[in-house]
Amino acid sequence: xxxxxxxxxxxxxxxxxxxxxxxxxxxxxxxxxxxxxxxxxxxxxxxxxxxxxxxxxxxxxxxxxxxxxxxxxxxxxxxxxxxxxxxxxxxxxxxxxxxxxxxxxxxxxxxxxxxxxxxxxxxxxxxxxxxxxxxxxxxxxxxxxxxxxxxxxxxxxxxxxxxxxxxxxxxxxxxxxxxxxxxxxxxxxxxxxxxxxxxx
Amino acid sequence: xxxxxxxxxxxxxxxxxxxxxxxxxxxxxxxxxxxxxxxxxxxxxxxxxxxxxxxxxxxxxxxxxxxxxxxxxxxxxxxxxxxxxxxxxxxxxxxxxxxxxxxxxxxxxxxxxxxxxxxxxxxxxxxxxxxxxxxxxxxxxxxxxxxxx
Numbered sequence: 001x002x003x004x005x006x007x008x009x010x011x012x013x014x015x016x017x018x019x020x021x022x023x024x025x026x027x028x029x030x031x032x033x034x035x036x037x038x039x040x041x042x043x044x045x046x047x048x049x050x051x052x053x054x055x056x057x058x059x060x061x062x063x064x065x066x067x068x069x070x071x072x073x074x075x076x077x078x079x080x081x082x083x084x085x086x087x088x089x090x091x092x093x094x095x096x097x098x099x100x101x102x103x104x105x106x107x108x109x110x111x112x113x114x115x116x117x118x119x120x121x122x123x124x125x126x127x128x129x130x131x132x133x134x135x136x137x138x139x140x141x142x143x144x145x146x147x148x149x150x151x152x153x154x155x156x157x158x159x160x161x162x163x164x165x166x167x168x169x170x171x172x173x174x175x176x177x178x179x180x181x182x183x184x185x186x187x188x189x190x191x192x193x194x195x196x197x198x199x200x
Numbered sequence: 201x202x203x204x205x206x207x208x209x210x211x212x213x214x215x216x217x218x219x220x221x222x223x224x225x226x227x228x229x230x231x232x233x234x235x236x237x238x239x240x241x242x243x244x245x246x247x248x249x250x251x252x253x254x255x256x257x258x259x260x261x262x263x264x265x266x267x268x269x270x271x272x273x274x275x276x277x278x279x280x281x282x283x284x285x286x287x288x289x290x291x292x293x294x295x296x297x298x299x300x301x302x303x304x305x306x307x308x309x310x311x312x313x314x315x316x317x318x319x320x321x322x323x324x325x326x327x328x329x330x331x332x333x334x335x336x337x338x339x340x341x342x343x344x345x346x347x348x349x
Binding site for chain 1: 240241292295296298299301302320322323324327329
C-alpha cells in the first residue's frame, strides 16, 4: 500500500513528466581532432600537385585556378574518403583537417617526395618525345624540339650520343607527362614519398 | 493550417520508419548505421525506427556502389515503398563508386540514375551524426503537408 503511494507521488512530480516526455541524450559534438573534409588555410599553393599524387580515392582532389588566377586545391565530396593524406603531403600547408597540421608540427614529422626516371633502352626508339613534352625542359631550354638533340645540358633528359640520357633527374616534378608522351612506354617515373621525423 | 494538419505534420515527423539496403558496399557504412541504433547515438529517441520491410518504410537508406545484380531488384524494392517516400544514399559509393569505381570492376554508380535519390551523405563512411541529421532534415521537409502535394 505504501509503495503504491510512493509511486503515485513520484509520478505526480512535474520534473518526472518533463524527463519522461522530453529527455534526450546530450547533443553529440564532433571532436576537434576529427578529420573532416580538408579545408583551405589561406596559404598560397605552389602547384607541386603532391596532394593529387598521394590521393588514394579516384577523382577526389584537383588543383584548379580560382577566380583570382591562383592555384587552389578543390575537394570533391562524394569522392573524398577523408584520409588526410593530402593535408600531410602538402609542403605549403595549404589544406587543413582536424589536428593533422598541429600534430605534424608537434612531432616534427614530414614527407619528402623524390622522383626517379627509368628508361628501358631496349624499347626506347630515341624519338625524343619525352624530352620535348616535359614541361620543365620547355622552361629550361625552349629550343628543345623535334628529336630533342639541342645542346643544352641543363635539361632533365635529352638525346645525347644517339641515346636518351638523363642529365638532371633532381629537376623532375613527377608530373608523368613523359610517360604519357612515350609511344613505347619505355620511360617510367617512380614517385617515392618517404616519411621523416626530426628527433631532438 | 488547421489544427488537425499541424498535428499530422508533427506526428509524421516523429515516426519515421527506415529500411536499409546494401547494394554492394564494403559494410563500413552499414556499421555506421548500426552505430546509430546503439545507445550512444540512439536514433529511436528521435522517432526513427529501423524496420526492414519496404512495404512499411518511409525512407530507404542505400549503401554501396550498385553492383550489376541490383539492376532490377532495387527498382522493385523502390516501387514497394508506399508514398510518401524518400531514398537517402549513405557514403561515397552511391555517389561516385569511391574506391570500387576502377576499370574492370562490376559497379554502376551513381545510384541516382537507377532510382530518384532525395539526399546523399558523402563520407567514407559518414559519421552517425551526419546520417541522423540528414534523415531528420529530409523527413521534416518530406512529410510536411503531404496531403497538399
